[in-house]
Every structure is written in structure tokens, then in C-alpha cells.
Amino acid sequence: MRLPVNQFLPFAALILAATTGPASADDRRVAPAGGPAADYPVVLGEPFTIGEVTWTPKDQLSYDAVGYGTVATGEAAGVSAAHKTLPLPSYVEVTALGSGRTILIRIERRGPMVNDALLELSPDAASQLGIAPGAHAPIRVRRVNPPEVERAALRSGGRVPERMETPEGLLKVLRRKLADQAPLLPPPSTPPTMPGRLAIEQNAAPAQGPASAPKAISPVSPPSVPLPSPTPKSEPKVPVTSQAITKPAKAAAPVPGTTRGKELVQVGAFSVEANARKSAANLGAGVTRVGKLWHVRMGPFANRAQAAAALEKARAAGYSDARIQRAD
Template sequence: MRLPVNHALPFAALILLAGCSTGGSDRPMPVSVAPVNGPAADYPVVVGDPFTIGDTTWTPTDQMNYDAVGYAGVAGNGAVGFTAAHKTLPLPSYAEVTSLDTGKTILVRVERRGPMVNDTLMELSRDAAAALGMTPGQRGAVRLRRTNPPETDRALLRQHELAPERMATPEALLMVLRRKLADQSPLLTPSSMPTGTGSQTTQMDSRPSPALPTPAQPLKATSPVKPAPEVNAEPKAAPVAKGHHVVQVAAFSISASATTVARKLNGFVADCGGFSCVRMGPFANRAQAAAALEKARAAGYSDARIQRAD
């Protein structure tokens, strides 16, 4: 005798097994996504739009050969790993930072915009600052040079680990970099940019300025001879009133060089902590000083800036 066959049972069994395999839930199974690693982890690269700090406009650019000296500050607790902030370098990018005090050089990953003050070149995370011997609240003189490190070093920095230390900068090059920091502004136009401070300026160049040549003895002649003008005399300026402006052109360790430049630009020479600074002015307001600033830059002094007398 043939028994009746219920064709609905196989379908019910399939439904029951499917429910057991998913725990009775209709949610989709999770999909594992591999973390981004390798060169792809450094993309997208963001350059960004120009921005203004005070009266200075900064324009981010993808400059591969960026190389500058200036002062580095230390970031707060929010910056982790061996990272840095910079106003114009792409985010992210990589750079070597050298302490101008010791010559020690480390690699950092530039991840943030900043610092939002005009007189500081860059800002280091606490770990990066400690690797250079800096402490929180301290500003250090540094060289910042953009570089293209191997992927092994990039991976370490992305994992907040220190990349192998770079070759230390020799003292002869450090002396050149210190003088560059003293003789010119590493930034564009911030009026509060120092040209060198205290003992650091003294260490940069402790040589005395050469004595000015003495005037030659007048020739004996039967006709009167007019005395020659004192070409070596430093051009002096009237006292600068508070609130007025001057154009800081450049600083020189040799006073005769400063005198020559001051005469060409119709400026004057002032003492700047052991250096001879060439300045133009004074001007009653910043608008009047702007024309002199353009004249100085057209003469080749691209780091000239406007300063206010306070």
C-alpha cells in the first residue's frame, strides 16, 4: 500500500535549517573590511584654501622642495605620535625636522594645519618634541625640510611609532642655518618675527665687526680741495614714534654691508641685538609702509616685512 506523500515537508525543513543558521535574525552577515595600508593610507592628500592669521594670508601649496628655518612650538595632548602642524604643506606629507641647537634630526608626518600664530614656523606633537629634546611650553629653533621617505618609515609614523633617526646635521651646516635664521625672517611678513634672541644671536656670530676704513690723508694741492663725503657713515633715522611703522629689510653681521644696502634703499641702520638691521621709514601708517616694502622686495629682499613701533 502506498502512503500519501506530503510535498510541503521538504520546503519546511529548508526554512527551519535556514533559520537555525542565522539565529532567527534577518540581519545581513557582517563583512570584514581590510584596513587601508601602504601608500593608499596617505590619500587623499589635501592642500586646502588660503587662510588669514591677523593681517597675513597663508596659501597652502604642494611644494616638494620646501626647506625653511624657524621656530617650532609644542602641541597640546590632542596631537599624538610623531606628527606636526604646518601652515602650507599638504596634509598629509612627510618632513625632516632638525634641531638647530643639537643637529638631531627626526622624521614627522604633517597632519594638521597650524600653528595659528604668525611667528612660529611649525608645531610638533609632544612625542616628536621630546625626541628633539624639547619640552612642553618651549620653542626651539629648527630646520623643516619636506622629504619623501620609504614606505617602511611612513608605516611606522602612521602607527604612531618613531621612524629611524636621521643622520645628524654637522656643526658647519648648523652654523649656516643659525645665521640664516638670524639674518632673515623664515616666514613671510609677521611683524613680531624675531631676528634672533639673546645668547643664541651671540653664538651665531661672535666675531667683531671689522673696523671701518679711516679716511685717506688729503692731497696737497695749490687749489682748495673739497672734502670727500663720509661714504662709510651709517645712515641714521629720526626717532620712530609709538604706533608708527618701519620696514625691516634685513640683518647683517657686518655693519659696512648694512650701510651699503641702507644707502641703496634710502633707509637707515639700527642695532638689533649685535646685528646691524637695515630699515626704511618711519611711516605714519601701514599703507605708507607698503610701498617701501614692495621696493625692498623688488631689490631682492623677499623676507622684508613691516614692523610697528610699540
């Protein structure tokens, strides 16, 4: 028996609703939250202030900085970390400057909320990196773009294999960069400003040029020479010798560094006193606190030659930024 068309339509509508409605709901529930879409969109956020320092989040692909890493005490899952300015999420290779061990970490949170730490590691990340809980460890943080298989491993709470260990020569450069940079400021995300230091040294070098200032002595000395001829030999010699002693002494005052002045070698400035003491002990240098930094200095020396020899010693020990400066 055939049903009229108008009686069959309600049944068709029910069948269609049963087959289409739940399917769309299921499609929404199974969105690929763990897939590549989980890394996008990235979040930057507004600038914020810690103490007197303002931090501005920035999407900087070439980010490369050194600082100190701490270990989170709260809930921080997986091999992850907190950073003040990098996008959330992003991926970085973190190197422990003490051991050279390097691992891949996912940046997921803002922090640490102190100015003297660059990164706050999750317990799993600290364990893989070999950093003990409660440590304040020197590290390097370099932003990278890893393959999707490694991203997926970190998103799921797993680990990826360690990177190749950093060579000792590069570790020395990174440690020196950390020792030279000012604390309590956003660390530079570029290599150390060595050209700036060279410019300082070059600007200081012309200061030795005034050592040619003895030309100021030559205009002074001729008047003392003609005086002896018109007068008897016995009396003029006393004034002539007295002028020769007093006036050149005044003219020579601007260049004491080349004769009897004091010069020293500035080896470096350290934010950690223990590191400064260790470097000073290796070089036979002294440690002076200036503000929040400990300066390692060799000298003072009686002349430029002695200071130059000490400078060579410091640079041979790996302190390529060492320079000569006046003790006063």
C-alpha cells in the same frame, strides 16, 4: 521523502541570505584603515590668514625651509606635527639646528596659528628631537617620501630610527639662512637667495665706478692753467691756487668713500637679538635695530682698504653673505 520544488525554495533563500549578508558587512568593517590607504587622499584646504599674512596650502614635493618649532600643549599623539601649508598627511624630516639631530615626522594638522613658528611638534616628536616643552627652537623642515614600513610605524603612534646627524658645516649654513630671512612671513622653501645678494653687491660695485668721475675734474682744471702766463707772476698765483682748492673740492665730493668717507661691513640681520649680540661679540662689531631685525655691522672705516679687511674677517668667520656698504 522528496519535497516539492516550490516548497524547498523558501529554505534555499534563507540559507543564501544567512551566508552572504553578514559577510558583506564584515568586509566593510575590516577596510584597511591602517594600511597605505590611510595616507590618501591628501587634503590641502583653502588659504587662511593669520594677522596680516596669508598662508596658501600647496602640494610642494621639494619643500625645504628653516624656521622655529614649538611644542603642542594639547592632545597631539604620536610623532606628528602641525604645518600651515603642506598636505595632510605628509612626511618630513625635521632637523634641530642646535644639535643636528634629525627625525621623521608625520604632518597631520594645520598650525601653528602664529606667524613666527614654522612647525608645532607633538610632545613625542619634541622628545625624540630633544626639544623641551615651551621651547622656540630653530629647525629645518624638509619633505620626504619614506618607505611604507616607516609610514606604518608613524601611523600607529610609533617611532622610526633617527637619521644621520647633520654635519656642522651644513648647520652653519642653515642657521645663517634662518638669521637672514625676514620674520612674520611665509619662509622660503628653497635655499637662501644668495644670487640676489650677489646681484646687490654687483650692482653696488659699479657705484664705485663713478670714482672715475675725476674726469669731471680734468675739464675744470685746464682753464686755471693758462691764466698765469699773460699776467705777472705774483698776482695770478693767488687766484690760481684758490681755484685749485675750491673747484677740485666740489668735483671730489661724489667720491668721499675712497678718501675720507665712511664705509661699513654689513655682517647679517638677525630676528633674535641674542644671536645678533653673540655674533657681534665674536667679530668686535656693533648691533643696530632696524624695524624688527637686529643688524650686525663692523665699522665705519675711513677707507675701502680697511673695510675690505673687515669683510675678509667676517667671511672667514663663516658669514659668506657679508658685504661692504656706505655708512650713510
